[in-house]
Every structure is written in structure tokens, then in C-alpha cells.
């Protein structure tokens with residue numbers, strides 16, 4: 001089977017935007033499993049001659065802070081089970097927030113390779129915005145912009161290095 005990459009992170013950081021840029025039109029049809037799969041979307045990608053499957057998590061809209069935190073945790077835990085490499089997506093415009101710390105706590109325990117992708121670096125003069133994301137300790141954060149498509153090659157380089 002192809003290795004699996006999971007994109008996790010709190011809502012609104014741009015996971016689905018990046019997922020769509022990576023898969024193009026290679027959306028996978030996944031047979032319905034009971035329970036949680038309905039809020040996960042599967043696609044396939046390829047980079048440097050390496051094919052992989054990729055999961056976009058957290059597609060269902062949820063209300064209320066408690067529900068959001070519960071859902072973020074559940075999504076991160078599921079992704080850890082299924083994934084060979086995890087892309088932990090954050091938002092340069094907001095900086096590190098509490099919900100990111102929650103996700104990081106779960107990812108620490110995973111023992112799986114984690115790549116921090118800092119999205120919404122729309123202006124390359126704002127690269128300073130990514131420094132605070134070193135604080136998670138997952139290594140060099142990668143600046144990307146879903147709006148402009150920049151940095152996605154660097155992100156995929158890091159992903160396939162860990163497949």
C-alpha cells in the first residue's frame with residue numbers, strides 16, 4: 001500500500017486549501033466506514049517519483065469551543081494511527097495559539113515524523129513570522145502560502161524525505 005500523509009491542525013489554518021493544491025484532481029473514493037471517516041477526505045499525490053495517499057482532516061463544521069477542541073483531538077489521534085508522516089499545519093497570521101499547543105501535545109506522543117507547515121506566509125518579507133513555530137520542537141517549520149502556492153514544493157520535499 002502507498003504511504004499515508006495526514007494533514008492535521010486546528011480549523012481555518014488552510015488544511016483543505018493545501019490538500020487540494022497537492023492532490024489536484026486525484027480525490028480518492030473511499031468506501032463508507034461507520035463513524036468517523038465522514039469527516040476525512042482522502043486523495044493521492046506524488047512528488048519526486050514517490051506516490052502517497054493524503055488525508056485532509058476536520059471537514060465537518062462544529063460549534064462551540066469545547067466541541068472544536070474535542071474534534072481537533074480526535075482528528076489528530078486518528079491521523080496518528082493511520083499516517084506514516086504528519087503535516088502539522090499552523091497559521092502565520094495568528095501565530096501560535098492554545099489550540100495549536102493541544103495538537104502538538106498529541107503529536108509528541110505519536111512517535112511519527114511531524115513536519116510543521118506554517119501557512120498564510122503570503123508575503124516572503126514576512127518570513128520572521130515563522131520563527132515562533134520552532135518552539136514546538138518538531139524541527140524547521142516550512143513557510144507556505146495556499147493563496148499563492150509558494151513553499152509547497154519545499155513541504156513535499158520534507159514529506160517524501162520521511163516516507
Ligand code: GDP
Pocket residue numbers: 009010011012013014015016017018119120121122144145146147148
Ligand atoms: P481548514 O479549515 O484548515 O481546512 O482551512 P481552509 O483551507 O478551509 O482555509 C481557511 C481560510 O483560510 C479560507 O478562507 C482560505 O481561503 C484561507 N486561506 C488558506 N490558505 C491561505 C493562505 O495561504 N493565505 C491566506 N491569506 N489565506 C488562506
Ligand code: MG
Pocket residue numbers: 015016017057058059
Ligand atoms: Mg478543511
